[in-house]
Amino acid sequence: xxxxxxxxxxxxxxxxxxxxxxxxxxxxxxxxxxxxxxxxxxxxxxxxxxxxxxxxxxxxxxxxxxxxxxxxxxxxxxxxxxxxxxxxxxxxxxxxxxxxxxxxxxxxxxxxxxxxxxxxxxxxxxxxxxxxxxxxxxxxxxxxxxxxxxxxxxxxxxxxxxxxxxxxxxxxxxxxxxxxxxxxxxxxxxxxxxxxxxxxxxxxxxxxxxxxxxxxxxxxxxxxxxxxxxxxxxxxxxxxxxxxxxxxxxxxxxxxxxxxxxxxxxxxxxxxxxxxxxxxxxxxxxxxxxxxxxxxxxxxxxxxxxxxxxxxxxxxxxxxxxxxxxxxxxxxxxxxxxxxxxxxxxxxxxxxxxxxxxxxxxxxxxxxxxxxxxxxxxxxxxxxxxxxxxxxxxxxxxxxxxxx
Amino acid sequence: xxxxxxxxxxxxxxxxxxxxxxxxxxxxxxxxxxxxxxxxxxxxxxxxxxxxxxxxxxxxxxxxxxxxxxxxxxxxxxxxxxxxxxxxxxxxxxxxxxxxxxxxxxxxxxxxxxxxxxxxxxxxxxxxxxxxxxxxxxxxxxxxxxxxxxxxxxxxxxxxxxxxxxxxxxxxxxxxxxxxxxxxxxxxxxxxxxxxxxxxxxxxxxxxxxxxxxxxxxxxxxxxxxxxxxxxxxxxxxxxxxxxxxxxxxxxxxxxxxxxxx
Numbered sequence: 001x002x003x004x005x006x007x008x009x010x011x012x013x014x015x016x017x018x019x020x021x022x023x024x025x026x027x028x029x030x031x032x033x034x035x036x037x038x039x040x041x042x043x044x045x046x047x048x049x050x051x052x053x054x055x056x057x058x059x060x061x062x063x064x065x066x067x068x069x070x071x072x073x074x075x076x077x078x079x080x081x082x083x084x085x086x087x088x089x090x091x092x093x094x095x096x097x098x099x100x101x102x103x104x105x106x107x108x109x110x111x112x113x114x115x116x117x118x119x120x121x122x123x124x125x126x127x128x129x130x131x132x133x134x135x136x137x138x139x140x141x142x143x144x145x146x147x148x149x150x151x152x153x154x155x156x157x158x159x160x161x162x163x164x165x166x167x168x169x170x171x172x173x174x175x176x177x178x179x180x181x182x183x184x185x186x187x188x189x190x191x192x193x194x195x196x197x198x199x200x201x202x203x204x205x206x207x208x209x210x211x212x213x214x215x216x217x218x219x220x221x222x223x224x225x226x227x228x229x230x231x232x233x234x235x236x237x238x239x240x241x242x243x244x245x246x247x248x249x250x251x252x253x254x255x256x257x258x259x260x261x262x263x264x265x266x267x268x269x270x271x272x273x274x275x276x277x278x279x280x281x282x283x284x285x286x287x288x289x290x291x292x293x294x295x296x297x298x299x300x301x302x303x304x305x306x307x308x309x310x311x312x313x314x315x316x317x318x319x320x321x322x323x324x325x326x327x328x329x330x331x332x333x334x335x336x337x338x339x340x341x342x343x344x345x346x347x348x349x350x351x352x353x354x355x356x357x358x359x360x361x362x363x364x365x366x367x368x369x370x371x372x373x374x375x376x377x378x379x380x381x382x383x384x385x386x387x388x389x390x391x392x393x394x395x396x397x398x399x400x401x402x403x404x
Numbered sequence: 405x406x407x408x409x410x411x412x413x414x415x416x417x418x419x420x421x422x423x424x425x426x427x428x429x430x431x432x433x434x435x436x437x438x439x440x441x442x443x444x445x446x447x448x449x450x451x452x453x454x455x456x457x458x459x460x461x462x463x464x465x466x467x468x469x470x471x472x473x474x475x476x477x478x479x480x481x482x483x484x485x486x487x488x489x490x491x492x493x494x495x496x497x498x499x500x501x502x503x504x505x506x507x508x509x510x511x512x513x514x515x516x517x518x519x520x521x522x523x524x525x526x527x528x529x530x531x532x533x534x535x536x537x538x539x540x541x542x543x544x545x546x547x548x549x550x551x552x553x554x555x556x557x558x559x560x561x562x563x564x565x566x567x568x569x570x571x572x573x574x575x576x577x578x579x580x581x582x583x584x585x586x587x588x589x590x591x592x593x594x595x596x597x598x599x600x601x602x603x604x605x606x607x608x609x610x611x612x613x614x615x616x617x618x619x620x621x622x623x624x625x626x627x628x629x630x631x632x633x634x635x636x637x638x639x640x641x642x643x644x645x646x647x648x649x650x651x652x653x654x655x656x657x658x659x660x661x662x663x664x665x666x
Binding site for chain 1: 466469471472491492495496498499500504506510512514515523524526527528532571575
């Protein structure tokens with residue numbers, strides 16, 4: 001029976017080719033957008049997760065703000081205007097705790113970098129120590145990174161930034177103005193190609209200065225956005241995190257205005273911003289899908305009206321209400337299934353194109369494909385059911401009388 | 405139903421109507437389309453139903469064909485009150501036991517001839533190639549085998565009605581309900597169609613045919629004249645044919661279907 005209904009449905013869909021095509025296109029767009037958002041969103045999540053993996057999970061991150069307070073945008077990586085609650089004292093406290101190999105402070109300053117010729121770029125200025133190289137797995141391409149011995153007036157550039165400014169990544173010895181003060185380039189850091197990472201900073205576009213230099217830009221006060229901590233013994237990771245938490249609580253007079261994140265918590269935490277973004281975009285895409293579902297319903301209702309007489313004839317010849325319902329439902333489902341499959345394919349095509357520009361991999365997973373396909377199917381059932389029921393309930397007498 | 409029926413005494417009353425009414429409209433605009441019809445039709449009868457427009461002929465036919473339900477009164481099909489039969493079984497009876505022939509042919513315009521003929525078969529389980537070969541065989545008896553893959557729009561009126569009759573007969577129904585089958589045809593095609601119907605009748609089928617044309621009543625064994633929703637005159641013109649042995653009677657078939665249903 002289902003095969004027969006399939007045959008009837010395809011026959012009807014083929015008879016109204018343009019209509020079928022346009023309705024299916026709606027589903028394609030709906031499914032494609034939602035799959036795209038999920039694939040890219042999940043890709044971002046995994047990109048950060050992989051960085052934590054690379055550090056073999058021995059990383060603890062201390063960030064300002066309460067762990068529980070998760071408002072959209074509060075932890076936007078580029079929100080440098082936010083006042084941080086972490087101080088240099090906290091940095092020293094954490095450094096002195098047992099089982100800690102290294103602590104890399106990150107003080108972010110917004111501002112511009114300018115060379116003598118007036119070439120100019122907006123960058124993230126990161127005031128930090130040498131530990132950052134190991135904490136974030138950076139590779140120094142030429143020259144050296146900031147360390148204890150380096151002068152206050154030296155700067156290290158991200159590779160992309162160097163290219164933007166000087167047209168080449170061989171920028172050693174060049175001088176430029178960082179926030180109006182002259183600095184000499186002493187090193188270039190190789191591109192990480194991970195604009196999305198656990199520190200939430202575009203490292204390829206950053207200028208690194210020493211913490212002292214950073215303080216001098218800020219009336220001598222270190223405003224630390226993040227402490228990236230590496231532990232010596234990974235097995236004591238959570239215990240160490242607890243020690244840090246307690247030590248900082250003392251520093252902050254009992255006020256929990258910072259968050260200590262250990263191992264995979266880091267990934268989740270950094271993802272909050274992206275997760276919210278993905279959620280909002282997914283909702284918008286869901287609306288697209290609902291609209292295309294309404295399109296399906298609309299076309300099916302037109303079909304039912306047009307084929308009232310056919311319904312009457314079929315009923316007179318022995319079709320049950322169920323047969324008629326099945327026929328129309330299968331028709332809606334075929335459009336949605338085909339639309340779903342094409343939509344998923346287009347979504348992945350787009351996802352790989354977009355992701356290749358952003359240096360991360362979109363996620364290809366069964367969950368996402370099933371979600372996309374399942375949504376298409378659900379749209380077919382939900383929006384196909386009412387027209388199908390309407391068709392099934394047609395009185396054969398009225399149906400036969402139409403246009404007679 | 406009494407025990408006596410198991411001894412199969414022909415002829416059996418296939419259709420029995422008791423005080424059947426059908427009302428249309430509401431309140432002060434109620435129309436009595438059927439107004440107390442009492443009728444008993446036996447297996448093998450060829451009944452012509454005549455009467456002016458609006459006298460309830462088509463309504464009666466629709467109710468007999470299980471497409472419509474009466475407002476009051478009883479309709480028993482092969483001794484079984486129709487009101488007791490489930491929706492599903494009714495649809496099955498329509499598919500397997502009743503053949504409809506309409507004045508306007510009612511072929512599906514987007515399907516070719518053979519698919520149209522196979523339509524009643526498609527609502528039963530069965531392999532498609534078997535269904536098609538049966539439809540093809542039926543078309544051959546109506547000398548339409550060369551038109552199998554034509555679309556309805558490519559056929560003449562007489563051919564269309566022959567396709568429609570082939571469709572009505574493809575399931576081997578025992579009751580044929582024809583609503584002015586020659587109403588849209590010229591006299592030559594009419595005669596052809598009526599000869600077909602006579603053949604079908606001779607094969608043991610019960611036929612009820614609505615017509616305006618008094619000439620056609622010569623084919624019938626019984627003529628009903630209707631007026632204002634009632635039967636004004638009921639004349640038997642010929643002896644009812646005894647159904648041939650090889651055809652299973654509607655009664656036994658129906659009982660089997662109802663048993664399967666419940």
